[in-house]
Amino acid sequence: MLFQSRGVFALGLRMCSTHVAKGPDMSEFRKVFSKAKHIVIITGAGVSAESGVPTFRGENEKWRKWQSQDLATPEAFSRTPSRVWEFYHYRRELALNKKPNTAHLAIAECEARLRKQGRSVVVITQCTDDLHRQAGSKHVLKIHGSLMETRCVNCGHVTMNKRSPICAALKGKGSPDPDVADAQIPVDKLPRYDQCQLILIMLMVSSTSLSKKRQG
Numbered sequence: 628m629l630f631q632s633r634g635v636f637a638l639g640l641r642m643c644s645t646h647v648a649k650g651p652d653m654s655e656f657r658k659v660f661s662k663a664k665h666i667v668i669i670t671g672a673g674v675s676a677e678s679g680v681p682t683f684r685g686e687n688e689k690w691r692k693w694q695s696q697d698l699a700t701p702e703a704f705s706r707t708p709s710r711v712w713e714f715y716h717y718r719r720e721l722a723l724n725k726k727p728n729t730a731h732l733a734i735a736e737c738e739a740r741l742r743k744q745g746r747s748v749v750v751i752t753q754c755t756d757d758l759h760r761q762a763g764s765k766h767v768l769k770i771h772g773s774l775m776e777t778r779c780v781n782c783g784h785v786t787m788n789k790r791s792p793i794c795a796a797l798k799g800k801g802s803p804d805p806d807v808a809d810a811q812i813p814v815d816k817l818p819r820y821d822q823c824q825l826i827l828i829m830l831m832v833s834s835t836s837l838s839k840k841r842q843g
């Protein structure tokens with residue numbers, strides 16, 4: 628089983644949270660941690676907030692008049708690809724030039740150190756930026772996908788893409804202002820994968836759409 632103990636699980640929580648009022652029992656934690664061979668570190672949006680990546684919660688939850696989770700679905704993409712691309716373009720541009728902070732670096736250092744001891748570390752993250760990888764983490768599972776990776780809707784080809792803007796038609800688009808109208812960019816001007824000439828979609832599934840599927 629991947630999760631060795633609640634103590635190991637707590638490492639991720641403690642590193643990420645700026646609101647740890649009462650920490651876990653660290654001596655007990657160290658004891659468990661020293662014996663663990665497979666360690667999972669779980670991070671949420673808070674770990675990248677320190678780097679300046681917005682959490683898209685609270686007042687940032689809406690983009691124009693839509694909830695983020697209503698746009699981050701394959702269904703929304705097939706209905707209104709231009710609007711969904713504007714939304715992702717906005718989020719990509721906010722995350723593109725951010726740098727890993729001390730939490731990302733500590734997690735990567737932990738992985739490197741334990742690897743030399745024959746122990747493995749996996750980071751499971753809700754973050755859609757690239758900061759864990761930039762910090763040096765090798766094993767990162769992104770449960771909400773990645774803003775910097777694109778997938779061809781035809782052949783499934785996945786590639787890292789950090790172009791800014793990702794295509795000419797999106798330059799200057801994507802304002803979250805509710806009074807801004809959709810750019811209504813034609814499909815053939817949206818981002819494409821050269822070999823297939825088909826539009827790309829981010830590897831992104833919102834937690835809400837996942838939970839809807841589970842309920843269905």
Ligand SMILES: [Zn+2]
Pocket residue numbers: 779780781782783784820822823824825
């Ligand atoms: Zn393709």
